[in-house]
Amino acid sequence: MKIEKGILSDNDKGREPAVSSSPSGDVEKNRLFQTLNEETPSERNYLKLLGIVVGGVILVGVAVFYFTLPGIGDEIRVSREAELAVRDHFLTKEKRTATDIKFYQCDGFYGARVGVETRTDLPNPLYRIANYTARVARTGDAWNVTAQPVTSPDADKPCQ
DSSP, X not given: OOSBTTBSOGGGTTSOOOOOSOOOHHHHHHHHHHHHHHHHHHHHHHXXXXXXXXXXXXXXXXXXXXXXXXXXXXXXXXXXHHHHHHHHHHHHTSOOOEEEEEEEEOSSSEEEEEEEOOOSSSSOGGGGOOEXXXXXXXXXXXXXXXXXXXXXXXXXOTTO
C-alpha cells in the first residue's frame, strides 16, 4: 500500500526503526531526579510561606487584642456580683433604687455612674437628684461601695 512516496509504504517491513534523537536511559533517569530535586525545595518554600503567614496573623491578632483592652476611663462590663453590690448599696444605704449603672475602668477600682429614681413626694432635696457617682473596689471577698450625689457637672467624673 503506497499512497505517497515515503509515507505509509509496506515495503519497509524488514527494516529496523530509526533511532530517534532522544537521550539514553541514564540521562532520562537523571532528568527525573533533577525534576524531583527541583520540586522538593518548592514544597519547603510553601511551608515557609505558610509559616510566615500564620505568624503574621497571630501577631496581628495579639496586637488587636492588646490595643482593644480597656484603658483608664473606658466604659466596661463588670461581674454580676459587683453590679449587685452597687444596687444593694443604693437600696440599703442611700434608700434609692438604681435604674441605670455604667461602669468605668479606673486605676485600682471601678467607677460607676448610677441613675436613680427621683422622689418628688418627699421634701428632702437629696431625693430629687437623679444621678450619683460611685467608687467600687474589691476588698477580700466583699465589694466596697461609696457613693456621692452629682450636684454639679464637675462632680460627674467617675474616676476621681
